[in-house]
Structures are given as C-alpha cells and as structure tokens.
Amino acid sequence: MKYYIIAGEASGDLHGSNLMKEILNINPRSDFRYWGGDNMQDVGGKLVRHYRDLAFMGFAEVIMNLSTIISNLKFCKKDITEYKPDVLILIDYPGFNLRIAEFAHNKGIKVVYYISPQIWAWKKNRVFKIKKVVDKMIVILPFEKDFYANYDVKVDFVGHPLLDALANEKLKDKKAFFEENNLSNKPIIALLPGSRKQEVKEMLTTMLKLVTDYKDYQFIIAGVGTLDITFYKNIIGSLDVKLLFGNTNNILHFADAALVTSGTATLETALIGTPEVVCYKGNRISFEIAKRIIKVKYISLVNLIMDKEVVKELIQNNFNYRSLNTELDKILSMTPQRKEMLEHYDELRTVLGNKGASKRAAEIIVNI
Numbered sequence: 001m002k003y004y005i006i007a008g009e010a011s012g013d014l015h016g017s018n019l020m021k022e023i024l025n026i027n028p029r030s031d032f033r034y035w036g037g038d039n040m041q042d043v044g045g046k047l048v049r050h051y052r053d054l055a056f057m058g059f060a061e062v063i064m065n066l067s068t069i070i071s072n073l074k075f076c077k078k079d080i081t082e083y084k085p086d087v088l089i090l091i092d093y094p095g096f097n098l099r100i101a102e103f104a105h106n107k108g109i110k111v112v113y114y115i116s117p118q119i120w121a122w123k124k125n126r127v128f129k130i131k132k133v134v135d136k137m138i139v140i141l142p143f144e145k146d147f148y149a150n151y152d153v154k155v156d157f158v159g160h161p162l163l164d165a166l167a168n169e170k171l172k173d174k175k176a177f178f179e180e181n182n183l184s185n186k187p188i189i190a191l192l193p194g195s196r197k198q199e200v201k202e203m204l205t206t207m208l209k210l211v212t213d214y215k216d217y218q219f220i221i222a223g224v225g226t227l228d229i230t231f232y233k234n235i236i237g238s239l240d241v242k243l244l245f246g247n248t249n250n251i252l253h254f255a256d257a258a259l260v261t262s263g264t265a266t267l268e269t270a271l272i273g274t275p276e277v278v279c280y281k282g283n284r285i286s287f288e289i290a291k292r293i294i295k296v297k298y299i300s301l302v303n304l305i306m307d308k309e310v311v312k313e314l315i316q317n318n319f320n321y322r323s324l325n326t327e328l329d330k331i332l333s334m335t336p337q338r339k340e341m342l343e344h345y346d347e348l349r350t351v352l353g354n355k356g357a358s359k360r361a362a363e364i365i366v367n368i
Contacts, residue, residue: 004085005034008093011264013037015161022362052226105133114138159357186218187256194261209321222248267301275331281319310344
C-alpha cells in the first residue's frame with residue numbers, strides 16, 4: 001500500500017511518525033511519501049517538504065506568503081498525481097489540506113483526515129466540505145466525535161496520540177540529566193516559547209524578563225531543532241539561562257512550573273503533570289481578525305477539553321511581565337491554585353481515554 005501524508009507542523013510530524021510506525025507494524029511493505037519533519041523521516045519513506053517551510057502563522061502572515069502557498073499547492077497536486085497513492089492521510093493543517101483533499105477525492109483517491117482541524121472553533125461551514133471530500137475522519141478529542149456525528153460525517157474517536165508519544169518517551173534519570181547538561185541543583189522553570197521564528201522571538205523576549213526575579217530557580221528553554229542556536233542566543237543575550245534541544249519532555253518532567261506558548265505543548269505539559277501558565281501574543285492585525293471570528297472560550301487544549309479554566313491563559317496584551325510574574329507565583333509552591341490544577345490534570349487524563357490512539361488509527365486506515 002502507498003500512503004501520501006501531509007503534516008504541516010511539528011505536532012503533526014510527531015503524530016504522523018507514530019502513525020507510520022503502527023501502519024508498518026500491520027504491513028511492513030507499506031510505502032510512504034510525505035510532507036512532515038525529522039520524526040517522520042526517521043521512520044522511513046520519502047520526505048517531500050519539511051514543515052519548517054510551510055508553517056505560516058496568522059492571517060497577515062498567510063497573505064504575505066500567498067505566492068509560496070499557491071506554489072506549494074500546485075506542486076503537491078502534481079506530486080500526488082505522479083505518486084498515485086492508495087490513501088491520502090491529512091494531519092490537521094486545514095487551509096492547505098482541505099484543498100488537497102478535494103483534489104484527491106476528485107482523482108478517486110481515498111482520503112483520511114487524522115487529527116481534525118479546529119472547525120468547531122471557527123469556519124464551521126468547513127464541515128460540509130469535509131463531508132463531501134473526506135472518506136473518514138479520525139479524531140483525537142472526545143467532543144469532536146459528537147460534533148461530526150451531528151453532521152452525519154463518518155467519524156472515529158481513537159484517543160489522543162500524545163498519550164502514546166509520552167509513554168514511548170525514555171526519560172532520563174534526574175541526576176544524570178542534571179549532570180549531562182551541567183545544571184545546578186536549583187529547581188527548574190521551563191520555558192516553551194513555541195516552534196516558529198516569529199512566535200519564539202515574541203514570546204521568549206517577554207518570558208526572559210522574569211529571570212532576574214527568580215534567583216532561586218534556573219530557567220531552561222526547550223529549543224526546537226528547526227531553529228538554530230544563534231537565533232536563540234541573540235534573544236537570550238547575557239542572561240543566565242540554559243538552552244537545551246531535544247529534551248522537552250525531560251525538562252518538563254523535572255520542572256516545578258512552565259511558561260508555555262499556546263499549542264499542543266500546553267496539553268503535553270499537563271499530561272506530564274507540570275503546572276503551567278499558557279501564553280500567547282501574535283501579530284496585532286491577525287489577532288484582531290481572529291478575535292472577531294473564533295468562537296471558543298479558551299485557546300489552550302487543556303481548557304477546551306475540560307471546558308473550564310484549568311490553566312491560566314495570558315493572551316495578547318495580558319501577556320506581559322507583571323501578569324507572568326503574578327501567575328507564576330501562584331503555581332510555584334503548593335498553593336491552592338497549584339493543588340487544584342494538578343487535580344484537574346488527573347481528570348484530563350481520564351477524559352482523554354487510554355493509550356493506543358496511533359495503533360487504532362492505523363488499523364482504521366489499513367482497513368479502508
């Protein structure tokens with residue numbers, strides 16, 4: 001079987017790689033061609049485009065990069081036509097993927113959408129296009145199954161693949177981790193500023209303003225491999241801060257608290273059990289547009305899944321030094337806020353179901 005997979009972001013690369021592994025467990029002769037990243041490339045097959053060249057953030061940024069997006073769409077359609085896959089697997093990344101879904105459907109290729117775009121938050125009318133051009137929706141959030149079922153879309157809820165990713169992660173011994181990375185014995189505050197250049201620069205610049213106020217802690221930045229060390233160093237300057245790559249889960253596991261840019265990392269942090277403050281600040285024009293059309297109470301996956309404020313969200317103008325300082329203080333020691341957050345984390349794990357999402361998704365796709 002030949003599979004063409006499109007994942008346009010870091011989280012999609014992670015979940016796509018685990019899905020590929022499970023498909024290979026069922027059929028070792030499966031062949032993959034994909035848009036993704038290093039995790040998928042480690043599994044095998046042919047990487048066509050890396051997600052670092054695809055991830056444009058916000059409305060204004062999409063408009064500025066429109067010619068590149070159009071060029072990528074044209075190339076992708078040509079590449080699919082020449083590869084002739086048995087199944088097209090789309091992972092989130094809706095603006096691009098829904099256009100490719102329509103193209104593939106018209107070509108008679110089976111289309112599976114794994115990890116739904118957040119159409120329940122905005123652009124709900126996309127559900128009608130999905131119903132028309134997607135053969136199977138495979139969703140990872142419990143409330144998404146009911147959403148699609150209400151529109152008579154063929155849907156399966158498999159659980160969240162982050163549970164698999166975290167279960168497969170080999171954590172280091174604390175002493176070894178500290179020695180290997182030349183860390184002090186001070187407790188850790190983790191900084192996860194995102195994965196795209198523009199957001200990392202915006203988020204990290206503000207996060208680092210806290211460093212001199214917390215001398216009894218050591219700050220560790222979870223760097224992403226798609227951004228080079230010089231980029232981070234230019235933002236860090238002379239501050240006494242550690243920058244580690246490829247160690248996000250270890251950093252979170254040993255951290256007392258974390259400041260996390262909104263995205264999948266907020267859920268990852270919660271599942272690991274680290275108290276967090278969720279942060280987000282984007283392009284002002286993009287934010288003003290989004291504020292008017294996105295209809296959800298929260299921006300973090302943790303709060304959306306639980307349908308209540310489990311973690312504090314500091315958005316746009318509220319993401320500032322003073323607010324960060326206040327909210328971080330609330331979760332660093334065993335305050336009522338920290339205790340309540342950890343109790344809600346236990347509930348969250350129950351709501352998301354059992355491990356095995358990647359395997360269940362692979363079985364559905366192979367059966368198709």
